[in-house]
Amino acid sequence: MTRLIKVTFTSTSGEETTGFASLHKDDGVELPKRMMMRVLAAVDAGEGYAIVAQFKGSAVPLVCVTDASYRLDMEHATSERWSTRIADAFRDPSKDQLQAYGRYCHTLSAAAVLGFFGYAAGRPGWSITTMLNCVSLIVVAGVLLAIGAAFLKGDKRCLVHLYFCSDWALPDFSFGFCATQTVSACSRTWTARAEPTDSQEPIRRLTA
Structure with a gap:
């Protein structure tokens, strides 16, 4: 049975390539052609390199x-300590971890709201202490809701579509084209799509 394993190629020139290779039952690894090209280029240039899975x-x-066949060197395997992993989870969390923290905060916020109704309904009478406890539960629920919303906040998508046509003239022939560009005003990314057209006059139209 063959499965994929993540491998990273790093050379002394600073080049780094990450991809997936085939892992066999006998711990043998078959590198993809793209990564083997990086290896051969480093060897021809006399550079040092390392491949880590x-x-x-x-x-x-x-x-x-031999050639593109490698094996796992388990004797020199390294791993981070659990204390380091836990610290990194809070110091530099990934996107999935942030979403998990956000869902956890929203769960606690919902529990605080339920606790408020249960506590208020179960009291025989109202006093200053009862009111303070109820207010505390509402404040805690609101704070946890805000924190969870901050963790779950995604990337905003502000799109503006630009459509225009233009004519190009070359020595032997001329042609026109239309292009649709999508602009993300937040992340400043552009995408374009070109189409042939018989239009003779430039047309510009902006739609939001």
Whole structure:
């Protein structure tokens, strides 16, 4: 049975390429052609390089067997300590971790709201202490809701569509084209699509 394993190629020139290779039952790894081209280029240039695979939570260096065939060098595998992983989860969380924190805060916020209704309905009478406890539950629910919303905040998409036509003239022939461009005003990314057209006059139209 063959499965994919994540591998990273790094050379002394600073070039880094990450991809997926085939992992066989005998811990043999077959590198893809694109990564083998990086390896051959580094060898021809006389550069040093290293290929590391991510296997069962550890960084395992690969040892060349022949051509594109490598094997996992488990003796020199390295892994981060659990204390480091836990610290990184809060110091530099990933997008998935931030979403998990946001959902957790929203769950606690909903629990605080339910606690407010249950506590208020179960009291035989109202007093200053009861009112303060109820206000505290509402404040906690609101704060947790805001924190969860901040964690779950995604990227805004502000799109503006630009449509225009233009004519191009070359020595032997001329042609026209239409292009649709989508502009993201927040992330400043552009996409374009060109189409042939028989239009003879430039047309510009802006739609939001």
